[in-house]
Amino acid sequence: MLEIDRLSIRYGPFLALDEVSLSVNAGEIVGLIGPNGAGKSSLARAIAGLERPASGQIRFFGKVLGDVPVHERIGTGISLVPEGRGLFAQMSVEENLLMGGYTLGSRGATLAAMDRGFQLFPLLRERRRQMAGTLSGGQQQMLAVAVGLMTDPKLCIFDEPSLGLAPIIIEQIGEALLAMRKTGLTVLLIEQNSKLTGAVADRIYIMAAGSIRFHDTPAALMANPEVLETFLSA
Ligand SMILES: Nc1ncnc2c1ncn2[C@@H]1O[C@H](COP(=O)(O)OP(=O)(O)OP(=O)(O)O)[C@@H](O)[C@H]1O
Ligand SMILES: [Mg+2]
Structure with a gap:
């Protein structure tokens, strides 16, 4: 459904996203986790059309989004719940x-x-x-x-929905995500909370300093000592 192909984003001389590739299939909940400044929101904003990539491609249902403006992306079924709620x-x-x-x-x-x-x-x-x-x-x-x-939307991107919330509320958000998926929604879940992401996602990408470092099922990532030590200690 969504294919990101070697996407790079620059802010002036700073390379925030360095050739990131990622895909989301219809009906999936895909997690994207990583520490502060990893480039997660930049990627989300680029998918929604709020950030212009320096290079690379974003395809939605096979169509290259390129210069497609925000409102047309909404029309084709992309929605972003931004960081800080908006x-x-x-x-x-x-x-x-x-x-x-x-x-x-x-x-x-x-x-x-x-x-x-x-x-x-x-x-x-x-x-x-x-x-x-x-x-x-x-x-x-x-x-x-x-x-x-x-x-x-067909695809909804949630940028850190759990931020600052109590565990019981985070659980409710997780249940809501699973309920939405049942109604046919596809989800890209951006989080620092690996517990929530691990509980609901089919696959998880781990990103740091503008690059994807790992990509696997939650179970496989949890079994990887390097991942556990570096990214999932929280
Ligand atoms: N408009 C901008 N101008 C300059 N630098 C920016 C801009 N937006 C983001 N950055 C930088 O790009 C990097 C990635 O930022 P981004 O917001 O995508 O990270 P993030 O993974 O969403 O982090 P967080 O978990 O803290 O929300 C950071 O170093 C940030 O300072
Ligand atoms: Mg962010």
Whole structure:
């Protein structure tokens, strides 16, 4: 579904991503983990069309994304739930969801998308009139996930959804990811939390300093002493 082929990203003289290749097949949850500054968000932003790669290729359903602008990428089924959630703090839960679905066009499609979010996180329905900025961290992350699903994506990229959340909330996010996959969504899960990623991902890429260092199933990675020592100690 998604193929990244030797993608490089530069910020001025700094090479943030160095010929990274990665693939995500339909129906998979693929994990991408790595320490601060590894280049994970840069990759996510490049897939969403928010970062222009220096070289390499991104293909979605075989189509080269190249200069395809953000809104057209959304139209073909790519959604990014950004690091830091990207919510409008001064808007209600419902308004944030509406903003997320503005590309849908029809009111019926928008309401249906909103209802899917409410089914995934019933609490959001109760809090639909509450200002997003006054939700708890975990509730805000649930809202960010629901906003990301408003465009009815085929592939959803989650950039560190577990950041700053309590273990019980992280578990709920994991359950939500598995539930979403059951409905046909494909997921690229970017995380530093290897526990969450290991629990839900089919395959994991480990990235450091702009390069993919390891790629395997969670079980195989856990059995690799080098991986355990260097990356999974947390
Ligand atoms: N707009 C920018 N200008 C200059 N350097 C940047 C820019 N964005 C990112 N970088 C640098 O690129 C590198 C990769 O950043 P990126 O945000 O992709 O890392 P990350 O893996 O998402 O890290 P984290 O886990 O901390 O979110 C970092 O060294 C960062 O400082
Ligand atoms: Mg990041």
